[in-house]
Amino acid sequence: MWPSHSLALAAFWxxxxxxxxxCARAIYRRWPRWWLSPLVVTPAVLLILALALHTxxxxxxxxxxxxxMMLGPATVAxxxxxxxxxxxxxxxxxxxxxxxxxxxxxxxxxxxxxxSALGLSDLLRLxxxxxxxSTPFAMAVAGDIGGSPDLTTVFxxxxxxxxxxxxxxxxxxxxxxxxxxxxxxxxMGAHAAGTAKAREIGQEEGSIAGxxxxxxxxxxxxxxxxxxxxxxxxx
Numbered sequence: 540m541w542p543s544h545s546l547a548l549a550a551f552w553x554x555x556x557x558x559x560x561x562c563a564r565a566i567y568r569r570w571p572r573w574w575l576s577p578l579v580v581t582p583a584v585l586l587i588l589a590l591a592l593h594t595x596x597x598x599x600x601x602x603x604x605x606x607x608m609m610l611g612p613a614t615v616a617x618x619x620x621x622x623x624x625x626x627x628x629x630x631x632x633x634x635x636x637x638x639x640x641x642x643x644x645x646x647x648x649x650x651x652x653x654x655s656a657l658g659l660s661d662l663l664r665l666x667x668x669x670x671x672x673s674t675p676f677a678m679a680v681a682g683d684i685g686g687s688p689d690l691t692t693v694f695x696x697x698x699x700x701x702x703x704x705x706x707x708x709x710x711x712x713x714x715x716x717x718x719x720x721x722x723x724x725x726x727m728g729a730h731a732a733g734t735a736k737a738r739e740i741g742q743e744e745g746s747i748a749g750x751x752x753x754x755x756x757x758x759x760x761x762x763x764x765x766x767x768x769x770x771x772x773x774x
Contacts, residue, residue, distance in 0.1 A: 545601065552594075552602035559584050571739070573704040578696065578732055600689065607692070611675040618753075624746035631719055635747075639754045642727040646671035647759075647766075666690035668766070669759060670698045673730040676756030683763040695730070702729025703736045710740075722747025727755060 563580035573579070589599060600607075628635065647668050654664040665686030669677040674695050681691035706725045715721050718741055725733030726748030734752050738745030 548598055549602035552599050553606065555588065556581070556585060556603050556606060573700075573707065576700065576703070576732075578700050578703075582696065596689070607674070607678075610673070624743055624750075627719070627743060627747070628750060634719070635723065635751060635754065638723055639727065639751055639758055642751075643671070643755050643758050643762075646727075661685075662687055663690065667694055670694040671702075671728070671730065672756045672759050673752055676760055680759050680763045680766075684766055699729045699732030703732040706733055707736060718743040719747055723751050726751030730755070 560577050560581045563575070563577035563584075566580065567575050567577055585599070589595075650667045650670055651664060654667050659667075662685075665684050666681055668684065668686065669680040669691055672680070672695070674692055677691050677695045678688040680686075681688045703725065706728050709724065710721055713724075715724065721740060722737050722744035725737040725744070727733075729736065730752045734745060734748040737748035
């Protein structure tokens with residue numbers, strides 16, 4: 540019989556999540572294909588396991604909430620490569636700031652427009668708005684504007700997976716020669732997943748991607764109250 544004790548559930552799903560991730564990462568290092576990325580393989584395997592065990596999302600998230608809480612401190616770790624590449628950032632900070640503002644505005648505008656065109660509910664539309672930033676920032680923004688942080692986490696994950704895969708293809712098609720352009724493309728379009736992909740390309744690309752990801756999160760968190768007020772006024 541499946542154990543119902545909360546501690547047992549927490550231990551099981553925590554170990555399953557970490558274990559599947561480590562296995563997926565080992566596979567990805569051996570065969571670096573986007574469909575073998577830990578961000579693709581781990582959720583897929585966990586979903587299959589949850590369906591087989593008839594486990595709901597609520598039970599899973601209660602057992603792994605501590606992992607979500609660690610995303611904030613993990614994001615702070617991006618400060619190390621950013622500091623190492625501070626001379627590059629000092630030369631190009633105006634372009635980076637303008638790009639982050641335009642990129643964030645475009646991401647939210649297109650998410651809102653597409654969700655409205657598809658006739659999605661207000662909850663889904665508000666949860667989709669912060670999809671183009673890292674999870675800790677996105678969850679905070681979703682809560683401020685009336686969306687669902689849990690739904691936003693799913694949308695962030697999907698955006699990161701698709702953005703990293705498409706970003707890698709775009710780098711082969713677009714004439715982007717500078718590390719600044721390549722890193723900014725992946726950091727803005729696919730946040731943490733894009734930053735990981737950028738680090739595979741080069742140290743400088745990874746640092747720029749990390750900086751863009753953090754800047755995008757800060758810009759959106761600061762703009763969230765204004766955005767929430769505007770949306771409420773419009774409705």
